[in-house]
Amino acid sequence: MKIGLVGFPGAGKSTVFGALTGLDPAAGAGTADKARIGVVKVRDPRVDALAGLFQPKKKTYAEVTFTDLAAGHASGVDRGALNAMRNLDALCQVVRAFPDLAGESGEPLREIDGLITETILADLELVEQRPTRIAKERGPAKEREMPLLERLREALESERPLRNVELAPEERRTLSGYSFLTLKPLLLVLNVAEDEVAAPAPSDVEAAAKERGLGLVVLSAKVEMDIAQMPEAEQAEFLSALGLAEPASHRFVRGAYELIDLISMLTAGPDECRAWPIPRGTPAPKAAGKIHSDLERGFIRAEVVPWQDLVELGSEARCREVGKLRVEGKSYVIQDGDVVHFRFNV
Ligand SMILES: Nc1nc2c(ncn2[C@@H]2O[C@H](COP(=O)(O)OP(=O)(O)O)[C@@H](O)[C@H]2O)c(=O)[nH]1
Numbered sequence: 373m374k375i376g377l378v379g380f381p382g383a384g385k386s387t388v389f390g391a392l393t394g395l396d397p398a399a400g401a402g403t404a405d406k407a408r409i410g411v412v413k414v415r416d417p418r419v420d421a422l423a424g425l426f427q428p429k430k431k432t433y434a435e436v437t438f439t440d441l442a443a444g445h446a447s448g449v450d451r452g453a454l455n456a457m458r459n460l461d462a463l464c465q466v467v468r469a470f471p472d473l474a475g476e477s478g479e480p481l482r483e484i485d486g487l488i489t490e491t492i493l494a495d496l497e498l499v500e501q502r503p504t505r506i507a508k509e510r511g512p513a514k515e516r517e518m519p520l521l522e523r524l525r526e527a528l529e530s531e532r533p534l535r536n537v538e539l540a541p542e543e544r545r546t547l548s549g550y551s552f553l554t555l556k557p558l559l560l561v562l563n564v565a566e567d568e569v570a571a572p573a574p575s576d577v578e579a580a581a582k583e584r585g586l587g588l589v590v591l592s593a594k595v596e597m598d599i600a601q602m603p604e605a606e607q608a609e610f611l612s613a614l615g616l617a618e619p620a621s622h623r624f625v626r627g628a629y630e631l632i633d634l635i636s637m638l639t640a641g642p643d644e645c646r647a648w649p650i651p652r653g654t655p656a657p658k659a660a661g662k663i664h665s666d667l668e669r670g671f672i673r674a675e676v677v678p679w680q681d682l683v684e685l686g687s688e689a690r691c692r693e694v695g696k697l698r699v700e701g702k703s704y705v706i707q708d709g710d711v712v713h714f715r716f717n718v
């Protein structure tokens with residue numbers, strides 16, 4: 373799963389990337405033709421709470437991969453940038469809302485609309501190329517696809533991104549090979565000036581996000597970068613002075629994680645408290661296989677307790693006593709925040 377930071381030049385993509393990964397944004401700024409990839413921990417208060425309870429030797433967060441697209445794209449939405457976006461599973465658009473070095477204030481709405489317009493045009497091109505190819509093919513694929521593509525074309529022509537078009541699961545499957553840009557989940561990251569981090573999002577930007585059904589995270593890439601470079605103790609002090617409970621980048625990463633439809637299965641004990649990223653809808657045996665293939669092969673049952681109950685009641689034994697710990701079988705679908713213990717036999 374690849375999440376990409378996209379947007380116009382100077383919006384702060386590389387600075388956000390640096391704040392998330394701890395990598396120097398300047399180090400990558402010169403690479404005109406190469407995207408940078410970084411692995412980022414998904415800070416999770418649930419894992420922290422479980423670790424508080426178990427005092428484990430190890431605490432492990434889920435991880436996601438972020439891509440900072442190559443700096444060489446003149447407009448940020450040129451052909452090269454749009455092509456690079458096709459390989460991503462989700463897009464996070466960094467939008468400039470801070471004054472640049474010349475003192476020019478940002479134009480968030482123009483940037484938001486700009487990316488949407490360019491990605492709609494790119495998708496229209498794709499939708500228009502396809503029928504000429506299908507026309508040469510025969511069979512059921514053609515019959516299924518043509519009316520669907522026609523519907524998509526109509527949506528795009530009326531400037532509607534495909535993520536706002538209602539699609540049946542079957543239709544989604546048909547489209548999965550296409551890499552339509554406006555079908556990719558999109559999260560807006562409003563990069564505000566340093567003195568605005570505690571202020572609510574500007575109402576026009578908030579309205580624009582809401583109207584398009586997009587998530588919105590407000591942060592200052594510069595502040596996040598500073599925070600990332602501070603020792604932990606200093607971080608806490610700095611954040612409380614700003615009136616913030618945690619760095620905004622933590623919230624942003626969690627938002628990106630949800631964007632790609634990953635949920636966290638949790639395991640907890642004296643050795644390790646850990647979040648395991650699994651796709652939403654994963655049945656218990658398959659989820660067990662993420663931990664170890666033996667657990668999937670020899671799956672007997674899963675003992676499940678929601679993390680809040682475990683933290684509140686203090687132990688699995690107590691959860692069992694009061695009936696909060698459930699025994700689930702093969703068909704159980706793991707829920708976000710389930711603390712799971714697998715019983716297996718190989
Ligand atoms: N004042 C301020 N400057 C920022 C902020 N974020 C990025 N910048 C500056 O804006 C310029 C462009 O940032 P960069 O991350 O390279 O943008 P990119 O082109 O989207 O990768 C750099 O000089 C950054 O230091 C911010 O939150 N506040």
Ligand SMILES: [Mg+2]
Nearest residue numbers: 385386401443
């Ligand atoms: Mg950059």
